[in-house]
Amino acid sequence: MTGFHIKPALLQIHSVLGLAAALVLASMGVTGAIMGFEDEIQAGLDASLAHVTARSDAPLAPAELVARLQADPDAGKVAAITLSRDPTAAVHIRFARGENGGRPSSVLVDPYDARVLGTPRGEAFFATVRRLHRWLLLPGDGNGAGRQITGATVLGLVILLITGLVLRWPRRAGSATSWLKPQLGLSGRGLHRSLHTVIGTWLLPVYLVMALTGLSYSYNWYKDGLTWLLAAAPPPMPKAPREGRSESRPEPKPMALDLVWATVLRETGDRFAAIQITLPAAGTTVRVRAWPREAHDGVRDEFRIEGATGRLQAAERYADKTAGERVLARILDIHRGSILGWPGQLVFMLAGALMPLFSVTGVLLYVSRRRLRRPPRPSPAIQLVPGE
Template sequence: MNDVRRPIKAALLQVHSLAGLALALLWAVVGITGATMAFEDEIEASLNSHVMRVDASATRRLTPDELIARLQSAGDFGRPSAVTMASDPSAATRIRFARSEGGARPSSVYVDPYDGHLLGSPRGEDFFAAVRKLHRWLLLPGDGNGIGRKITGSAAVCLIVMLITGPVLRWPYRARSVKMWLKPNLGLRGRGLHRSLHAVIGTWVLPVYLVMTLTGLWYSFEWYKAGANWLLARPQAADAAMQPKPPRGAAAAAGKGEAKIEAKAEAKPLAFDRVWTTFLQQENNDYGRVLLTLPAGAGTAVRVRSWPRDSSLESVRDEFRIDAVTGRVISSDRYADKTFGERVLAGVLDIHRGAILGWPGKLAFMLAAAMMPLFAVTGLLLYLSRRRHRRLARQPMGHLVPGE
């Protein structure tokens, strides 16, 4: 039986080693950047408490368009593209801006929701934006539409191969021994220590890496997203998820009236207030935080995402598309109406970063991601020591030539 296993393990070792050598640096970059973003929200909140909080007041808070008008009277900040508002009376309003003609996006700003005066731009925003682009697209041209997205996705597929071959290669003689699987032998030195750290810590983080990889593929390949939607979502929900812009059937329902609306939109920039009024009616003024985003291209459908007061998860939200000109609700997607599978799909990002388990989960996923360079280093050392061992083992053969 051992004779049968030996060539299989030798082949798996070659696959494991070559894939690891080729992609170790890429995986290390993705791991470090992912760990850096694990507590992004908490870090930004700590750095920017002076601009994110205001003194609560009984005064009426301004509407989105009123805030934008007062901000623009203070200077030229660019064309507003999104507004984030909160029900908390001490929370500032955040305004984001569209990209300039050169492709650069101005920094967002916080404004006082009561009088609209500028509080300042958040610290760390540009840093985390760069880290996110490096994590997802390796800073390559095209961002989500470029080659970087496919490279990181292909690397994720290869990492799944590593996660499968790793336990097979280290399968111990005492397979039922928990100590053998989970306790590194720190008394070893050199190659033995490297192998123990590589194998045992790899066993610790394997479930986390598997979750990270399977959820990360969601952002890399449309076929993967389509398959997940087909498997977990109802047919109508899957169709809506794969074709969010425009909403399914919206163009046919609107008919010629839609063309008139677009003509009006071209004559006058889209505004938020009509959308804001419709949203408050939809949610009965019961929300914790809401993000209103203007369409990037042609059209009048404003995307509205609403999070409840008692949740810190990105996935627990209601989503609407509301016409900015008429105030008509084009589509409504409420979290309470989702099936279990659809909630899993909505929570891909929270699962990917461990937030679904609260801050302990985020900490565990951060530490696991930060360990990725360890496998790059120990894997390289093991490969070099293995080559050196083979070379030394072959040297005495030269002295067995007859006559020497």
């Protein structure tokens, strides 16, 4: 089949997919742009709450912080603790989900006396934006229909990018300048087409990176494929011992957070700026993440620690990862462009904010193309009155 016959078919595919995905893509683009500088915005909003006066006394250990907070009968169950080595930084405490399944609330706490300073500003807003971005606020969140819709939409975006590039490919090498320069002096359909195609060409690499990384949050098979492609084969996991009869099972040991903290300090030393301790909802394994100074979210070490004894069960150090494993660890940094620093974040944020432009111009181009294809209406026959 010649290119003359292929391009009309690709245009039809491009148009139908674009119409079907226009609204969802616009929503995901805008919400992604809003979250582009979420950390920086949160830090600015919480500047007055997140800082305390440094004291000569040592900060409270996590076990003492949790004990003082849990002494309040109205407080929820502590689910995670984020501490900073900065002596003027507040401790971020996140609580477990309530019985209604709502999003956990969190508070900022004085590390020296466990005094609650307040609730982080904007946290609920960004949580809603994130749910809209990933699951369209549909029931079930990650287990509902929203995840399937956004996943299928991102797959459609990949097809839109490929078909758009083929349709846009210049016929002559000398036409590349006009191919990459928007014609802002046009109006109507010509302007819509120029904006849609030229700006889309410039942003195509950004959208492709967003789509190929975003799919790992929608489909387990895609995430497993990336892991198989980029990561070394993990060592076989030891088989868990069989459980006996319920009456012979040993009683679970109480959580010894002081032993966990001692193991964390032994493994991390003074190399890290922030440490997050996530307490188990079930079982006794505590998950710990440790970030070095001036690091992005994906550059971190992770540990699994037995909560009752403080025994180190597993350690994943970023410095020991292969290049492929580092890519997997920083998939979120790649997705939002922060792997390139704030200039990358800015470019990716602007690309997300411009997504509605392609939805609107794509719909306008489709409507105008349909109008041009309509056969002209026959003009009514002129009846002459005798004598005229």
